[in-house]
Amino acid sequence: xxxxxxxxxxxxxxxxxxxxxxxxxxxxxxxxxxxxxxxxxxxxxxxxxxxxxxxxxxxxxxxxxxxxxxxxxxxxxxxxxxxxxxxxxxxxxxxxxxxxxxxxxxxxxxxxxxxxxxxxxxxxxxxxxxxxxxxxxxxxxxxxxxxxxxxxxxxxxxxxxxxxxxxxxxxxxxxxxxxxxxxxxxxxxxxxxxxxxxxxxxxxxxxxxxxxxxxxxxxxxxxxxxxxxxxxxxxxxxxxxxxxxxxxxxxxxxxxxxxxxxxxxxxxxxxxxxxxxxxxxxxxxxxxxxxxxxxxxxxxxxxxxxxxxxxxxxxxxxxxxxxxxxxxxxxxxxxxxxxxxxxxxxxxxxxxxxxxxxxxxxxxxxxxxxxxxxxxxxxxxxxxxxxxxx
Ligand code: GDD
Numbered sequence: 001x002x003x004x005x006x007x008x009x010x011x012x013x014x015x016x017x018x019x020x021x022x023x024x025x026x027x028x029x030x031x032x033x034x035x036x037x038x039x040x041x042x043x044x045x046x047x048x049x050x051x052x053x054x055x056x057x058x059x060x061x062x063x064x065x066x067x068x069x070x071x072x073x074x075x076x077x078x079x080x081x082x083x084x085x086x087x088x089x090x091x092x093x094x095x096x097x098x099x100x101x102x103x104x105x106x107x108x109x110x111x112x113x114x115x116x117x118x119x120x121x122x123x124x125x126x127x128x129x130x131x132x133x134x135x136x137x138x139x140x141x142x143x144x145x146x147x148x149x150x151x152x153x154x155x156x157x158x159x160x161x162x163x164x165x166x167x168x169x170x171x172x173x174x175x176x177x178x179x180x181x182x183x184x185x186x187x188x189x190x191x192x193x194x195x196x197x198x199x200x201x202x203x204x205x206x207x208x209x210x211x212x213x214x215x216x217x218x219x220x221x222x223x224x225x226x227x228x229x230x231x232x233x234x235x236x237x238x239x240x241x242x243x244x245x246x247x248x249x250x251x252x253x254x255x256x257x258x259x260x261x262x263x264x265x266x267x268x269x270x271x272x273x274x275x276x277x278x279x280x281x282x283x284x285x286x287x288x289x290x291x292x293x294x295x296x297x298x299x300x301x302x303x304x305x306x307x308x309x310x311x312x313x314x315x316x317x318x319x320x321x322x323x324x325x326x327x328x329x330x331x332x333x334x335x336x337x338x339x340x341x342x343x344x345x346x347x348x349x350x351x352x353x354x355x356x357x358x359x360x361x362x363x364x365x366x367x368x369x370x371x372x373x374x375x376x377x378x379x380x381x382x383x384x385x386x387x388x389x390x
Pocket of ligand 1: 284
C-alpha cells in the first residue's frame with residue numbers, strides 16, 4: 001500500500017510523537033512509504049539516509065499552511081498515495097478538508113496527549129475543526145479516547161497506543177558503561193528520569209524531595225537525562241544542593257543509547273502532573289513502557305492517561321506529582337527494597353511484552369489502513385470533495 005506520512009515530529013529529535021511515528025514507519029509498509037517531515041540538519045540527513053522509506057524534508061516546520069498543503073498534494077500525486085497519515089491531529093488535521101478536495105484519499109491522524117488536553121470546553125472547537133476532514137483519528141489511551149469522543153468529527157475514533165520495542169528495551173541490556181559515562185559509582189542506587197525537561201514532567205519535584213531521599217539513602221544518586229526549556233532552572237536548583245548533591249544531568253542521549261540509559265537505573269520516576277487548566281496533560285508516557293521493558297520499576301504521576309502505562313503496585317507506583325509527601329514515600333519505598341525492585345522489574349518486563357509490544361500495535365494500524373482504503377469497509381466513507389463533516 002502506498003502511504004504518505006505528514007509529520008512535524010521525526011527523529012533525530014527526541015520525544016514521544018517522534019518515537020511513535022518512527023516505530024510505525026519502520027513496521028507498516030516501510031518500502032512503499034514517503035514521509036514529509038520538518039527541516040533538519042546534518043543529523044537528520046544521516047537519520048533519513050538509513051531508513052527504508054524516503055523522507056522529504058520541508059523548508060521549515062510542517063504546519064497547516066498553504067505551502068505545506070501544496071507540498072503534500074505534489075508529493076501525494078508523485079507517489080500516487082492511497083492514504084495519508086498525519087503524525088498528529090492538531091494542528092495538522094486542519095489541512096484535511098483541502099487535501100480531501102484535491103486528492104480524495106482517506107486521511108488518518110494520530111492523536112497524543114496534546115489533543116486530549118484541548119478536548120475541553122473553551123478549546124474543543126480546535127479539535128472539531130482539526131477532525132472534520134479526517135477518515136479516522138486514533139487515541140492512545142482509554143482516558144484520551146474518552147476526552148476526545150465528544151469533539152471528534154472524523155468517521156472513526158480508534159484506540160492505537162504507542163508501544164515499546166521489546167527487542168531493544170530488555171533487562172539484558174548492560175547499563176554499566178552509561179553509569180560510568182555519567183560519573184555515577186557502579187554500586188550506587190540510581191534513581192533517574194529520562195524525559196524532555198518541561199514543567200509537566202515533574203523533574204523539579206524530584207529535585208525538591210532529593211535532599212530528604214539522599215539523607216535516608218546515603219548511597220543513592222539521581223540522574224536527570226534529557227534537554228528542554230526547564231534545564232537552566234533545574235541546573236540552578238541542583239547547584240543549590242551543593243557539591244555533594246549526587247545529581248547528574250547528562251543532557252540528551254543519542255537514540256541508540258536509550259536502552260542502556262534505562263538499564264543504568266534502579267528506579268525510574270517521572271512524576272508528571274496536569275497543568276494549565278487541564279490543557280497540558282500526559283497522554284500516556286512511552287518512557288514508562290521503556291523503563292518497565294528494561295526491568296526497572298517506575299513511579300508515575302497521576303496525569304491524564306499516564307496511570308494506564310503502569311500496573312500500579314505491581315510494576316511500580318502511581319502518585320500525585322504535586323504531593324511531595326506521597327512522592328517521597330513511593331521513592332523511599334522503592335529505593336529501600338532491592339528484592340521488591342527485582343520482582344517489580346520482572347513483572348514490568350513480562351507486562352510490557354504481553355501488553356505493549358509493537359508487533360500487535362503495528363498490525364492493528366496496518367488493519368486500520370486496509371479498512372480505510374478498502375471501499376465499503378469504512379462506515380460513512382465519503383467521495384472526494386464531499387466537503388467537511390460536522
Ligand atoms: N534519544 C532520546 N534522548 N530520547 C529521549 C530523551 C533523550 O534525551 N529524552 C526522552 N526521550 C524519549 C523517550 O525515551 C521516549 O521514547 C520519548 O522521548 C518520550 O515519550 P513520552 O514519554 O511518551 O513523552 P512525550 O511528552 O514526548 O510524548 C507525547 O506523545 C506520546 C505519544 O503519543 C505525550 O503526549 C505522551 O504522553 C505520549 O505518550
